[in-house]
Amino acid sequence: MVERGTENAEKDETARLLAALCSLSTPEEARAFLADLCTAREIDDLSQRLAVASMLSAGASYVDVSHATGASSTTVSRVSKCLNGPAGGYRMVLARIGDEA
Template identity: 65%
Template sequence: MTRDNSTRDNASNPEETQRLCEAMCLVKTPEEALAFLADLLSPHEMCDLAQRLEVATLLRSGRSYVDVSSTTGASSTTVSRVSKCLRGERGGYRLVLERLDGAVDVAVRAGAEKADGFGMQGRQG
């Protein structure tokens, strides 16, 4: 049986949305995430999501709407919507961007520790 998706809105089916969220939590690596998203989304949808994350990153760093739009190719409507979400109560973009920043910090520290073999780069004994 097929469904008429023309009347679906952002609320969609709560059970389906919950299952999608649970599925996303099961992904453990960037490679697994790419495989899942490539199966789940069209190439255009994948680009749209990646673009929105980049818009959020640039806005969070203080770049102007015009600069973000010209840098990413996102419409002013998309930039405005992402900005509103960044300032909103849900905090999804903020949470993910903070965790991405933390992951980068950990990777940089791990690289520095590998550089001297002891994690004591720059220290003299």
């Protein structure tokens, strides 16, 4: 069971992280922040998920996406679920970077 104070602190920390991400203005700033925040492996994993979303959005099959990106079938499936889910984060970002299908 999560204590009430802990839950609020986690929400505050998440809000702070979101504000930090929104404060970034350039790819260079984003690269510097990610380099400080994440391991190289975590950045690679995030990059791979975006590549998977881009390929799925363009109509590629799960097998083709997995082979091209090296992502596991579980990762491809999870990204597909998010890509087609209600949050719309992948769709929004892909549209903004010109990678939408």
